[in-house]
Amino acid sequence: MKNLLIIGGGGHGRVVADCAQACGRWRQIRFLDDRYPELQRAGRWQVVGTSGEWPRFSDGQVDVLVGIGDNASRLGLQRKLEDAGCHLPALVHPRAWVSPDASIGAGSVVFAGGMVNIDAHLGDAVIVNTGATVDHDCILAEGVHLSPGVHLGGNVTIGPRSWLGLGAVVRNGVVIGSDTMIGAGAAVVSDLADGITVVGVPARPVPADD
Numbered sequence: 366m367k368n369l370l371i372i373g374g375g376g377h378g379r380v381v382a383d384c385a386q387a388c389g390r391w392r393q394i395r396f397l398d399d400r401y402p403e404l405q406r407a408g409r410w411q412v413v414g415t416s417g418e419w420p421r422f423s424d425g426q427v428d429v430l431v432g433i434g435d436n437a438s439r440l441g442l443q444r445k446l447e448d449a450g451c452h453l454p455a456l457v458h459p460r461a462w463v464s465p466d467a468s469i470g471a472g473s474v475v476f477a478g479g480m481v482n483i484d485a486h487l488g489d490a491v492i493v494n495t496g497a498t499v500d501h502d503c504i505l506a507e508g509v510h511l512s513p514g515v516h517l518g519g520n521v522t523i524g525p526r527s528w529l530g531l532g533a534v535v536r537n538g539v540v541i542g543s544d545t546m547i548g549a550g551a552a553v554v555s556d557l558a559d560g561i562t563v564v565g566v567p568a569r570p571v572p573a574d575d
């Protein structure tokens with residue numbers, strides 16, 4: 366069994382650790398966090414260094430995951446780790462469901478109650494948070510985050526680094542651009558451009574500040 370190093374000991378990082386422990390695939394789980402040495406523990410796990418110290422702790426016997434919620438930061442650090450030869454596993458909680466005909470990229474996580482249905486394809490560093498569901502034939506690009514309780518109908522496509530807030534729902538067949546923010550509780554019923562923020566039912570762009 367390998368060890369697992371998680372970079373980022375905040376709320377998301379600790380859920381990643383909890384999920385990893387439930388999977389039972391690693392002998393030891395430890396954290397790196399920039400609050401070290403003041404921060405010695407993240408949840409029930411030990412913090413052993415700052416995030417920049419990962420080269421000192423990673424070798425062939427260590428898998429690495431980035432436990433950072435911010436999509437661009439998580440994806441950027443993951444790419445740096447991969448370039449350095451680190452292995453980033455995909456993580457699926459034992460109480461999640463992923464169809465054998467779906468695919469999940471490196472460093473992606475599916476937390477408890479998450480579901481990924483047949484022929485859905487998730488890129489690298491994607492988060493399917495607690496109780497979120499991805500229906501058939503969806504395509505999620507790298508760095509997408511589905512917050513807890515998000516539901517995607519079939520054939521939804523989401524561009525890189527977009528973030529769907531708590532409980533948002535997306536109608537089947539909708540295409541969402543990159544770096545788009547969908548507010549908590551929104552209902553997305555038509556395609557969305559890159560880089561915008563939408564809220565409400567049906568989801569509408571938040572007007573820019575004057």
Ligand SMILES: CC(C)(COP(=O)(O)OP(=O)(O)OC[C@H]1O[C@@H](n2cnc3c(N)ncnc32)[C@H](O)[C@@H]1OP(=O)(O)O)[C@@H](O)C(=O)NCCC(=O)NCCS
Pocket residue numbers: 494512513529530531546547548549550551562563564565571
């Ligand atoms: C959409 C969002 C990003 C906007 O954040 P913000 O820019 O800080 O916006 P504010 O809180 O200043 O609100 C601006 C306006 O939008 C409204 N608004 C904010 N979020 C909204 C939402 N989800 N649905 C409907 N209206 C919303 C506010 O009521 C406010 O309206 P007003 O100007 O008439 O008073 C944020 O509210 C949100 O929904 N974040 C998702 C959080 C989440 O899901 N976290 C999951 C963690 S795992």
